[in-house]
Amino acid sequence: xxxxxxxxxxxxxxxxxxxxxxxxxxxxxxxxxxxxxxxxxxxxxxxxxxxxxxxxxxxxxxxxxxxxxxxxxxxxxxxxxxxxxxxxxxxxxxxxxxxxxxxxxxxxxxxxxxxxxxxxxxxxxxxxxxxxxxxxxxxxxxxxxxxxxxxxxxxxxxxxxxxxxxxxxxxxxxxxxxxxxxxxxxxxxxxxxxxxxxxxxxxxxxxxxxxxxxxxxxxxxxxxxxxxxxxxxxxxxxxxxxxxxxxxxxxxxxxxxxxxxxxxxxxxxxxxxxxxxxxxxxxxxxxxxxxxxxxxxxxxxxxxxxxxxxxxxxxxxxxxxxxxxxxxxxxxx
Numbered sequence: 125x126x127x128x129x130x131x132x133x134x135x136x137x138x139x140x141x142x143x144x145x146x147x148x149x150x151x152x153x154x155x156x157x158x159x160x161x162x163x164x165x166x167x168x169x170x171x172x173x174x175x176x177x178x179x180x181x182x183x184x185x186x187x188x189x190x191x192x193x194x195x196x197x198x199x200x201x202x203x204x205x206x207x208x209x210x211x212x213x214x215x216x217x218x219x220x221x222x223x224x225x226x227x228x229x230x231x232x233x234x235x236x237x238x239x240x241x242x243x244x245x246x247x248x249x250x251x252x253x254x255x256x257x258x259x260x261x262x263x264x265x266x267x268x269x270x271x272x273x274x275x276x277x278x279x280x281x282x283x284x285x286x287x288x289x290x291x292x293x294x295x296x297x298x299x300x301x302x303x304x305x306x307x308x309x310x311x312x313x314x315x316x317x318x319x320x321x322x323x324x325x326x327x328x329x330x331x332x333x334x335x336x337x338x339x340x341x342x343x344x345x346x347x348x349x350x351x352x353x354x355x356x357x358x359x360x361x362x363x364x365x366x367x368x369x370x371x372x373x374x375x376x377x378x379x380x381x382x383x384x385x386x387x388x389x390x391x392x393x394x395x396x397x398x399x400x401x402x403x404x405x406x407x408x409x410x411x412x413x414x415x416x417x418x419x420x421x422x423x424x425x426x427x428x429x430x431x432x433x434x435x436x437x438x439x440x441x442x443x444x445x446x447x448x449x450x451x452x453x454x455x456x457x
Contacts, residue, residue, distance in 0.1 A: 176191055181200075181201065197269060198210075204260050206260045208257065208260065211253065211269070211270050212253065212270060213252065213268050214237070214238050217264075217266075218265060219264075220236040220260065220264060220265040222234050222260055224247070227247055227277060233262070236251055240252065255276065256272075256276040257278040293375065294377070295352075295378070310339070310340050314339060318336060321335075357373065403423070403440065405440065407439065409426040410424065410426065410440065411426055423440070
């Protein structure tokens with residue numbers, strides 16, 4: 125409606141009115157665009173954090189390459205803490221255990237083997253394969269890449285999700301109804317005024333059209349979209365402080381209308397990564413820092429910001445040393 129009014133005023137040469145109408149329209153559009161653009165940047169930052177490198181063996185040499193450069197046939201070396209970069213057939217394992225909750229929803233880790241399997245088995249039973257996106261929780265192994273990118277099992281799931289029909293949120297549905305109702309009322313008023321003016325008053329056509337455009341612009345609540353966008357933006361900022369990223373502004377209104385949320389727990393609400401966070405001895409408490417299954421970490425004395433050096437013969441060393449025997453970790457001294 126506003127764009128149509130701007131076009132008519134431009135045709136009639138009323139440039140001030142045209143600029144005002146276009147300005148209101150652009151401001152309304154910019155508010156939503158800026159917010160959604162910020163959300164996309166945040167998501168891209170997360171994607172960059174998730175992107176990883178892969179250790180491969182090419183031409184008899186070990187090298188590290190970006191995951192996106194993997195091709196079928198590459199030989200990839202896996203270690204504890206690695207995110208599997210592609211679907212692979214295992215050719216060597218060393219007590220390899222993989223967490224596959226992202227694909228199967230099962231919280232228990234899977235012991236991997238290299239033996240050949242028979243039949244068309246479901247994902248959870250293909251124990252001689254590792255799949256893109258899963259995490260190596262213990263041990264190590266070597267695999268041959270069989271699929272990358274969209275051709276992986278995780279890529280197939282993403283394609284299925286992309287094909288899901290998108291439904292409009294209740295807010296957008298109500299806004300569409302309101303817009304159509306306002307348009308119908310304004311159109312009826314303009315037609316009635318046009319007929320009345322032609323029948324009863326001798327008004328020049330230019331003045332009549334300008335009056336009708338003024339009526340249309342005045343009747344349209346130009347500030348309503350801006351107000352709604354601002355309110356939704358405040359909701360997005362509140363969610364951001366809670367570490368939740370909202371891509372589309374109307375989603376905030378939909379979330380506010382929810383009373384019950386049904387969600388998978390493992391890998392969605394929880395990380396499914398059992399890690400040590402504290403060590404308690406008879407003398408003191410220690411704080412352990414580290415990222416999930418990554419082999420690097422530091423130990424701090426409670427209340428201190430200086431890492432502790434594990435000394436031989438101490439209670440801390442006695443407790444930590446056995447833990448390194450069942451993992452690929454090492455204990456610095």
